[in-house]
Amino acid sequence: MAAEGIVLDTDGLVLKPGTKLQVAQRVTADGQSHFHRAEIMSTRVGKSGRPEYYVHFIDYNKRLDEWVDVDRMDLSTVELKAEAGDKSGSAAAAAAAAAALTKKTPVTKKRRREREPRSRGRPPKVTTPVESDEISRPSSVLSSASDAVSTTTSVSSLPAALSKTQEIEKLRRGGSMTQRLEEVARVKNIDCIEMGAHVIRTWYFSPYPQEICGTTGDSTIFLCEFCLSYFGARSGLRRHRQKCTVHHPPGAEIYRSGAHSFWELDGHRQKAYCRNLCLLSKLFLDHKTLFYDVDPFLFYVLTENDTKGCHLIGYFSKEKESADGYNVACILTLPQHQRKGYGKYLIDFSYELTKREGKVGSPEKPLSDLGLLSYRSYWSEKLVALFMEQMQANEGNGETERRFAVSIDQLSKMTGFTCEDILHTLQAMDALRYKRGQHVIVLGEKHLADFEKNKRKTNRLKIDPKALQWTPPVFTTAQLRFL
Numbered sequence: 001m002a003a004e005g006i007v008l009d010t011d012g013l014v015l016k017p018g019t020k021l022q023v024a025q026r027v028t029a030d031g032q033s034h035f036h037r038a039e040i041m042s043t044r045v046g047k048s049g050r051p052e053y054y055v056h057f058i059d060y061n062k063r064l065d066e067w068v069d070v071d072r073m074d075l076s077t078v079e080l081k082a083e084a085g086d087k088s089g090s091a092a093a094a095a096a097a098a099a100a101l102t103k104k105t106p107v108t109k110k111r112r113r114e115r116e117p118r119s120r121g122r123p124p125k126v127t128t129p130v131e132s133d134e135i136s137r138p139s140s141v142l143s144s145a146s147d148a149v150s151t152t153t154s155v156s157s158l159p160a161a162l163s164k165t166q167e168i169e170k171l172r173r174g175g176s177m178t179q180r181l182e183e184v185a186r187v188k189n190i191d192c193i194e195m196g197a198h199v200i201r202t203w204y205f206s207p208y209p210q211e212i213c214g215t216t217g218d219s220t221i222f223l224c225e226f227c228l229s230y231f232g233a234r235s236g237l238r239r240h241r242q243k244c245t246v247h248h249p250p251g252a253e254i255y256r257s258g259a260h261s262f263w264e265l266d267g268h269r270q271k272a273y274c275r276n277l278c279l280l281s282k283l284f285l286d287h288k289t290l291f292y293d294v295d296p297f298l299f300y301v302l303t304e305n306d307t308k309g310c311h312l313i314g315y316f317s318k319e320k321e322s323a324d325g326y327n328v329a330c331i332l333t334l335p336q337h338q339r340k341g342y343g344k345y346l347i348d349f350s351y352e353l354t355k356r357e358g359k360v361g362s363p364e365k366p367l368s369d370l371g372l373l374s375y376r377s378y379w380s381e382k383l384v385a386l387f388m389e390q391m392q393a394n395e396g397n398g399e400t401e402r403r404f405a406v407s408i409d410q411l412s413k414m415t416g417f418t419c420e421d422i423l424h425t426l427q428a429m430d431a432l433r434y435k436r437g438q439h440v441i442v443l444g445e446k447h448l449a450d451f452e453k454n455k456r457k458t459n460r461l462k463i464d465p466k467a468l469q470w471t472p473p474v475f476t477t478a479q480l481r482f483l
């Protein structure tokens, strides 16, 4: 990509890949912009003929990487990349990175997940609201949780108690996922995609062929919204649309409710579409690299339907056989449809499938920052709604006490969530208490207020289990041989 380092006028200052300096981040909605330390990843000559620099804001998610010109840089803060031979600072890091890139990582088979111990002990109780004077609150919820809930499930892997804000900040700043070094070095290759009625700014690199995305990183590519074929020019897409007769994803429509459908696709059988879907989703997902290896996965594609066809909203993929008990490999809502409740709708659907399989499941780790936020929010909302339902049912039965007994294991069976995810969620919600020698799940005023607030939200779509026409697919050993 473009020239290696561009000499800047008077001082002969060379800004080349590896140089670090303060760069103004994009102006936010409130009109504020501030400087943050960034590293130059690549350079090019922009359309105006002026040099442009692709910068990564250090400690921030790669989603924020962008092309900037020199006007946004504070040149008095330039830290030049140390030259070869100098093993200190960034040169040493670069050397280490280069060494890591050339080292081959042995491929190991995934170990089968150890089964979680089944619940045998006294179930924790759910009560509401908090009766603070009655409750002897342990100094650390974590340590007290481990002795009393231990009969239900292992809690030794609960995370150190970071506050929710700290955790989100850590994820937001620390990059979304485990990033492969070679991927970190990748400069975004496409600026925008045009798809149906939408023009969408991309977030990350995706390995579309260079012939269609060029080498400058500022191109727009054009996608057929129904078959996801891609073109470097609008005229190419127009010609394709005259011939393309597809109006919905291939595969079986296994769910329809109102204007929404879910389609089940087999990566082996509907290979072309699944590969196109992976290429598209990589633009917004930062940790998946095996785009062409779609055979081991099933894809569940969500569409919104109108007279023109079934328009892609999002999808999740799922391993045909997951040794780790994952029920979702990758999940995506296209950016133009985000924050409208579709993420939770997709997650809800994934658990509906899992329950139909008679299993429990968890999303593949690590989660992205947005993935974690969505799952946390989904799990806690579902659990609180379930507790409230149970208590309302009890009240209907004439019981005066707003409490009921349930084990984590029972909760797991009712929801399809793993015991571990339930415990993590309850802990993050600060809803676990130790009372009179046993553990209780306590809903405080805040939980109840959130529950009421969520009920009023207009973007809540619910999966209707009756609309799911599906039996879990079974694969023979021969069919799974590619795994």
Ligand code: ACO
Binding pocket: 284, 285, 328, 329, 330, 331, 332, 333, 334, 337, 338, 339, 340, 341, 342, 343, 344, 345, 363, 364, 365, 366, 367, 368, 369, 370, 371, 372, 373, 374, 375, 377, 378
């Ligand atoms: N900022 C703050 N909170 C957010 C944001 C955000 N940008 N996005 C989602 N959330 C939280 C909110 O709590 C929200 O609930 P609320 O609206 O009640 O407050 C909740 O997540 C879910 O919101 P939805 O509208 O249901 O989810 P959305 O349709 O936006 O999809 C998703 C969420 C799929 C994670 C989307 O952000 C996405 O596609 N991101 C890019 C790809 C990605 O990171 N996928 C997850 C990778 S991990 C894995 O694949 C297993």
Ligand code: ZN
Binding pocket: 224, 225, 226, 227, 228, 229, 240, 241, 244, 245, 246
């Ligand atoms: Zn098409």
